[in-house]
Amino acid sequence: MNAMLVKGVTKQFHGRPVLNDVSFELEKGECLGLMGESGSGKSTLARCIMGMQRVDKGAIRLMGERIDHLSDRKLRPFRKRLQLVLQNPAAALNPKKKIADSLLDPYLFLGKHVRLQHFSAVSESLLVKELLDAVELPGELAARYPHELSGGQRQRVNIARAISIEPDVLVLDEPTASLDVVSQASILDLLTDLKEELGLSYLFISHDLAALHEMSDRIMVMKDGRLVDNFHRGDIFSPNRETYTKELISIF
Numbered sequence: 001m002n003a004m005l006v007k008g009v010t011k012q013f014h015g016r017p018v019l020n021d022v023s024f025e026l027e028k029g030e031c032l033g034l035m036g037e038s039g040s041g042k043s044t045l046a047r048c049i050m051g052m053q054r055v056d057k058g059a060i061r062l063m064g065e066r067i068d069h070l071s072d073r074k075l076r077p078f079r080k081r082l083q084l085v086l087q088n089p090a091a092a093l094n095p096k097k098k099i100a101d102s103l104l105d106p107y108l109f110l111g112k113h114v115r116l117q118h119f120s121a122v123s124e125s126l127l128v129k130e131l132l133d134a135v136e137l138p139g140e141l142a143a144r145y146p147h148e149l150s151g152g153q154r155q156r157v158n159i160a161r162a163i164s165i166e167p168d169v170l171v172l173d174e175p176t177a178s179l180d181v182v183s184q185a186s187i188l189d190l191l192t193d194l195k196e197e198l199g200l201s202y203l204f205i206s207h208d209l210a211a212l213h214e215m216s217d218r219i220m221v222m223k224d225g226r227l228v229d230n231f232h233r234g235d236i237f238s239p240n241r242e243t244y245t246k247e248l249i250s251i252f
């Protein structure tokens, strides 16, 4: 069984199609890259997958179970299995909460739905320490506020939050876009390690073709809300690539 199946997803805003018959499968343990120019519909797809926006047509399945059109209450058990990491780490963290409290939010929110296997979570403070360890941050950051961290550290905290409940799938929407080049590389290395350690599957959305190529097993290309190409990473320079993919590669 695949980790996620998206079939025939269509979404319009004010009568204008933004996603048009989008279909793909995310295999278990795979990193599936998604590239496309600004406005092509990548973040809308991420929001539809996360249940933050409703699809007009089509279906989204997570580990075989249909999750589109679920109410917030019915979606709650699936929140444990599907998490989102966004590009702006500062905006994703509550500035008034200490890092330890932000880290514990998903775990406490999901309460009885969570059975952890990788993290022992014997106590809340131990879980915080385990999570900071997992993203290679020192334990002393637990007592700090987000503004006392660097952008790269804040994004590590966001990743730690996302993995805290041991999801099956992470949707990574431009996770390194707001970081400097050195922090970008170390976040990508961290994501690669966590994928192996925790058996995660990634939908990795990025403008950065080099990062996509480094991280992804397969890459999909979106143009005007349609997936126009889908290939294994080793075939990126194949003469069989769609003309639009070749254009994107040539301007990179």
Ligand SMILES: Nc1ncnc2c1ncn2[C@@H]1O[C@H](COP(=O)(O)OP(=O)(O)OP(=O)(O)O)[C@@H](O)[C@H]1O
Residues within 6 Å of the ligand: 013, 014, 018, 036, 037, 038, 039, 040, 041, 042, 043, 044, 045
């Ligand atoms: N809530 C909304 N209401 C109306 N139009 C929207 C809404 N959300 C997105 N759009 C439009 O849908 C199109 C796709 O936007 P989306 O953010 O999905 O693109 P994207 O590929 O993620 O772009 P970027 O790479 O710049 O983030 C854009 O034209 C955008 O203006």
